[in-house]
Amino acid sequence: MPLAVYVLGLAIFAQGTSELMLTGLLPEIAADLKVSIPAAGLLISAFAVGMLVGAPILAVATLRWSRHATMLVFLTVFALAHVAGALTPGYGVLLATRIVAAFVYAGFWAVAAATAIGLAGPDARAKAISIVAGGLTIAGIVGLPAGTVIGQHLGWRAAFWAVAGLSAIAMAGVIATIPRGRSGRTPEIRQELRAMTNPALWLAYSTTALSTGAILVVFAYLAPLLTDATGLSAGWVPIVLALYGVGALAGITIGGRTADARPFTTLRIGLIGVIAACALLAVWTGTAWVAVPAVVVLGGFGFANNPAVNARVFAEAESAPTLAAAFNVSAFNVGITVGPWLGGLAIDAGTGYGAMGWIGVALGLLALATVLVASRTRTPEREPQRV
The missing domain is CATH 1.20.1250.20 (MFS general substrate transporter like domains)
Known part of the structure; x- marks a missing residue:
């Protein structure tokens, strides 16, 4: 299996950690931003809604971009959204950053899945997808508890900084392993x-x-x-x-x-x-x-x-x-x-x-x-x- 497929799994791990870790950080976020636990819980719902609508919209909007450039843009926006979230003093901005992060995360998922199967070939589609999606599984085993521990001991903002750092590492992996340029077939929306x-x-x-x-x-x-x-x-x-x-x-x-x-x-x-x-x-x-x-x-x-x-x-x-x-x-x-x-x-x-x-x-x-x-x-x- 090409190394690039494992890099995509790493990128999903970084982003998936953000998706999952809020379940363990709600009390800290609610106390710091002076909102109720249900209000803090809306941050999780907003992420799900952002992913629901983000994937097809971004897939169409970036269809003619190279996958290398598309994934770098998505990871950059994702990392910056977490920096903004870590720095914000208010709930409203944090809610907006969760929606933006989910939007580009969904777009990354779609492009990463298509890239992985393209690199692996038609006879290894499922294996490639299992490696990419395995990043989310490992996020549940490692990222979720680690994010919770960081948030409880260093503050929830530190967990957001950690995700931004992981995203930067994933960006370096994409730069090093994902082929540049467009695929041989130019996609047609119709x-x-x-x-x-x-x-x-x-x-x-x-x-x-x-x-x-x-x-x-x-x-x-x-x-x-x-x-x-x-x-x-x-x-x-x-x-x-x-x-x-x-x-x-x-x-x-x-x-x-x-x-x-x-x-x-x-x-x-x-x-x-x-x-x-x-x-x-x-x-x-x-x-x-x-x-x-x-x-x-x-x-x-x-x-x-x-x-x-x-x-x-x-x-x-x-x-x-x-x-x-x-x-x-x-x-x-x-x-x-x-x-x-x-x-x-x-x-x-x-x-x-x-x-x-x-x-x-x-x-x-x-x-x-x-x-x-x-x-x-x-x-x-x-x-x-x-x-």
Whole structure:
């Protein structure tokens, strides 16, 4: 695998650390800026919304730029947004910097994914994507707790400075390894938009959104589920999160090795694992020795799907890799937004944290249905491998 693909994974690690670390910094931010915890929580929501809309807009706006230049611009803006956030005395400016950072992060994701598969070749799409997306997984294992520790001991602004520094290192890696100049084929917006009319592509996006929602409806409420429902002490939360991250890293590594040759098999097994883990959490929410392993299983099988859903999108839109990747980033963020929203509705209705598992089961079953439909209607030209 080309070194540049690993550099892209490093860049996603830097940016993904910023995406995740705010969950551990909300009390410090709220106290420093004199806002409520819910108001500070809007910084997380604003980031998700920025990613949702940023990917397709920037994909179109920069379609004729070289990928080398595009990624450098995005990383520069991302780093400067964190510098501005670290220096701001007010909540409003920080909120604006989160939206800007998410906007260019989403654009970077789309271009990085298209670049990685271009460098790796059609027979190693999923493996390349697993390396790039693995940066986000490692951000969950290392970046999230490290950012929280830095924020708690040196202030939340120090964590923002650290992300800006990581982004600068990633920029140096891009300069050194990503080929300059445009690709041999000059992208045409009309051609890319025509490729987006493929119904199978939107079925793949549905799989992305539904499978992500099935994971996030549980993950978003994992801390209170563990402490309030399962009865574990607060000290267990970071340990379980780390175990979840280890499971996720194992899953995305295995998925990256199997999804190129057997994408549908990988998706079916991954989604069945997600459904089973959610069902275990729903039935045995109050039993720690069942709930904790189920969380690890959820991370493993859930992230094993990641390379496969990305590979499916690129298989269905080979003539529009950048725009297809951009909409897939948006599909991920639809799941990230809708899953926790459905969970919040259930909690407000008084159903208890066990309902998170049942919602995950329902979303997982819908995702599995989209995979079964896609596997039966695919054409040999779009999916040459036997599964």
